[in-house]
Amino acid sequence: MDNSPLKDRTVVITGAARGVGAALAAALAGRGARLALLDHDGAALRATAAALPGTTLALPVDVTDDEALLDTAETVRGRLGPPSAVVANAGVAEAGLFARSDAATWRRVVEVNLVGSAQTARAFLPDLTRTAGYHLQIASLASLGAAPLMSAYCASKSGVEAFAHALRAEVAHRDVAVGIAYLSWIDTDMIRDGDRYAALRELRATMPFPARRVHPAEAVAARLARAVEQRRTAVYIPSWLRLAQVGRAAIPPLVLRATRRTLPRLEAEEPLRPTGLLGAGGHADRAATLAE
Numbered sequence: 001m002d003n004s005p006l007k008d009r010t011v012v013i014t015g016a017a018r019g020v021g022a023a024l025a026a027a028l029a030g031r032g033a034r035l036a037l038l039d040h041d042g043a044a045l046r047a048t049a050a051a052l053p054g055t056t057l058a059l060p061v062d063v064t065d066d067e068a069l070l071d072t073a074e075t076v077r078g079r080l081g082p083p084s085a086v087v088a089n090a091g092v093a094e095a096g097l098f099a100r101s102d103a104a105t106w107r108r109v110v111e112v113n114l115v116g117s118a119q120t121a122r123a124f125l126p127d128l129t130r131t132a133g134y135h136l137q138i139a140s141l142a143s144l145g146a147a148p149l150m151s152a153y154c155a156s157k158s159g160v161e162a163f164a165h166a167l168r169a170e171v172a173h174r175d176v177a178v179g180i181a182y183l184s185w186i187d188t189d190m191i192r193d194g195d196r197y198a199a200l201r202e203l204r205a206t207m208p209f210p211a212r213r214v215h216p217a218e219a220v221a222a223r224l225a226r227a228v229e230q231r232r233t234a235v236y237i238p239s240w241l242r243l244a245q246v247g248r249a250a251i252p253p254l255v256l257r258a259t260r261r262t263l264p265r266l267e268a269e270e271p272l273r274p275t276g277l278l279g280a281g282g283h284a285d286r287a288a289t290l291a292e
Contacts, residue, residue, distance in 0.1 A: 005229055007032035010080040014063055014120055015090030017044035018281055019188035020138070023221035024087065029054050031225060036076040036083065038063065038120075039090070041284035055080065062288065063090045063116030073123040082127035085228050088117040088160070089138040092282045093190055095200055096274030098151040105277065106152045112285065113156035118163055125171070132175035134231045136224070137164040141184045141211070144244045145251030148259045149199065149272065168233075177231040181224055182241050185214045190279035197275060199266045206258050210240050 011028055015021040016037035025035055025048065034055040039045040042060030049058035057080060061072045076083060091113045094105050121135055128135055143161040146154035161180055168178035185191055185204070191214060194200045204212045220237050227235040236242045244251065266272060277286050 002032065004031035004033075006085070008034065009084040010034045010036060010076065010082065011228065012036045012038065012076060012083045012086040012120075012124060014038045014086075014088055014116070015138075015281070017041045017048055017284075019190065019279075020183070020186055020217050020220055020224070021087075021089045022048045023217040024089070024224050025049075025052060025056070026218075027221040027225035028228070029056065031229070033085075034080045036080055038072060039281075040288050041281060044280070044284065062292070063120055064111045066119055066122075069119055069123045073127070076124075077127060082130050083124055083133060084128075084131045085134045085136065086120065086124045086128060087136045087138065087224070087228065088120045090116050090120070091138065091156075092277050092285050093150065093153040093194075093279075094275055094277050094282070095149045095153075095194060095197065097149065097272045100272070101152070101274050105274065108277070108285075108289070109152035110156045110159070113153070114159040114163070117160045121163075121167060125176070128176045129171070129174050134177045134179065134228060135164075135167070136179045136181060136228055136232075137161075139164070139180050139182050141182065141241060141244065143180075143182060144241070144248045145255060147203065147255060148263060149203065177233070179227060179232045179234060181227060181235045181237065182245070183220060183237050184211065184241060186220050187214050187216050188279065189281060193279040193282075194275070198270065199272055200275075202266065203259070203262065206262060210238070211244075213238075 011033045013021050016025050017039035029052040036057045037049050038059050038061050040062050046058045049056045059072050061068050137160050139161045140157040142154040142157040164178050164180045223237050
């Protein structure tokens with residue numbers, strides 16, 4: 001798209017090896033952006049970058065490693081120029097009862113999703129200030145309404161929403177825009193892996209139809225790409241999530257009512273053991289973290 005405002009501008013995407021991040025990278029490459037793709041899974045990241053047209057830089061990094069992330073920002077600055085947009089997309093998830101969760105894995109979810117997002121903003125904020133740029137924080141339906149068996153993920157996604165609101169207020173006078181993307185269920189490795197567990201499948205099935213539908217990553221990426229072009233303050237995918245934002249105070253009582261009936265039966269059928277980090281990205285993060 002020759003008329004895209006992102007043409008020949010540098011855009012950073014974290015969690016870019018697969019899923020929404022990879023799909024967004026493809027959408028932005030088609031708009032002529034220079035891409036810096038970050039992910040903990042170096043092999044998958046390089047494969048994703050190699051398949052894209054245009055100027056694409058693959059930079060394996062753990063977004064919770066402060067020094068490595070600052071070094072990565074310096075590399076992006078030196079090789080592609082200061083970014084005009086940064087998309088904080090890196091995320092992992094684990095499912096299971098909090099009381100049975102592994103403390104280190106629970107903490108890792110929060111560190112990647114929340115602390116990693118904040119550190120991404122910290123590393124690239126000088127560039128965004130210089131370019132009057134745009135920071136897009138990938139949040140979730142979980143930011144609007146917490147669900148059982150996903151305590152770490154929900155806590156982290158609520159946290160990134162609050163962080164993005166605070167950051168927006170701090171940098172608006174510097175002409176830096178901050179947006180929040182609220183995403184529902186997306187067809188990614190993480191969701192497909194979660195569907196292997198009967199309890200997760202059934203809990204999603206109890207949601208109203210619009211809320212339980214799974215959306216293609218490419219369609220979501222197209223909406224996100226437009227949001228980056230337009231420097232949107234908020235984007236809801238699908239659009240009905242805007243209604244959940246308006247009525248979010250009603251969500252916890254509805255969730256409680258549904259799960260008070262469902263969880264005891266699910267526990268009686270099989271132990272609700274922790275899943276570990278879900279999807280190929282979660283498995284890769286676990287392996288990389290153990291190797292460091």
